[in-house]
Amino acid sequence: MTVIPDKAAFQNSLAALGVVTYQPGESVIADGSKTGRLLVLKKGTVAIEKEGTEIAKVSEPGAVFGELSLLLDRPHTADVRVLETSQFHVANAAALVDQNPIAVLYIAKMLAHRLDDANHALLQLKSQLQAGEPHSVVAKTLNKIQGLLAVSGASLVYAGYPHDPLA
Numbered sequence: 001m002t003v004i005p006d007k008a009a010f011q012n013s014l015a016a017l018g019v020v021t022y023q024p025g026e027s028v029i030a031d032g033s034k035t036g037r038l039l040v041l042k043k044g045t046v047a048i049e050k051e052g053t054e055i056a057k058v059s060e061p062g063a064v065f066g067e068l069s070l071l072l073d074r075p076h077t078a079d080v081r082v083l084e085t086s087q088f089h090v091a092n093a094a095a096l097v098d099q100n101p102i103a104v105l106y107i108a109k110m111l112a113h114r115l116d117d118a119n120h121a122l123l124q125l126k127s128q129l130q131a132g133e134p135h136s137v138v139a140k141t142l143n144k145i146q147g148l149l150a151v152s153g154a155s156l157v158y159a160g161y162p163h164d165p166l167a
Contacts, residue, residue: 007062010106014040017089022082029065029080038093038103039065044086048147049079056147057083066093067107118148 019042022028028039045059069076070093097104125141
């Protein structure tokens with residue numbers, strides 16, 4: 001038996017949480033706000049934006065939003081905007097981590113995968129720069145790193161980088 005829960009165990013642990021539906025164009029999280037909420041995508045598609053630039057689209061059920069704000073006790077670091085009708089499990093972040101050890105372990109696993117993937121992408125970027133790769137190749141790797149650092153537990157859906165960090 002593994003200590004770290006899989007996506008199904010995590011999603012099952014959310015069954016008692018309320019579900020909120022957002023419509024296209026609505027903001028789920030605003031950069032700089034501090035909501036105290038943790039949101040888990042049940043279904044739909046959202047865009048992660050930083051300073052008006054889309055850095056990722058997320059459509060993977062189980063994607064978590066608000067975890068960095070919770071763990072670092074800081075305001076949210078990006079905007080999350082709904083692209084198609086989307087449903088989220090919504091939890092009081094502090095209460096969830098106090099009452100749901102599966103959620104804590106799942107978030108830790110996601111963050112560990114993101115860090116590992118970002119480290120690999122940084123090594124790739126370094127290699128590309130040393131090899132004098134074209135700007136377009138370097139830019140693509142930078143976009144990959146940006147997306148990795150923006151989303152937890154999601155399949156990133158943007159040019160050239162569909163990846164599930166929990167696979």
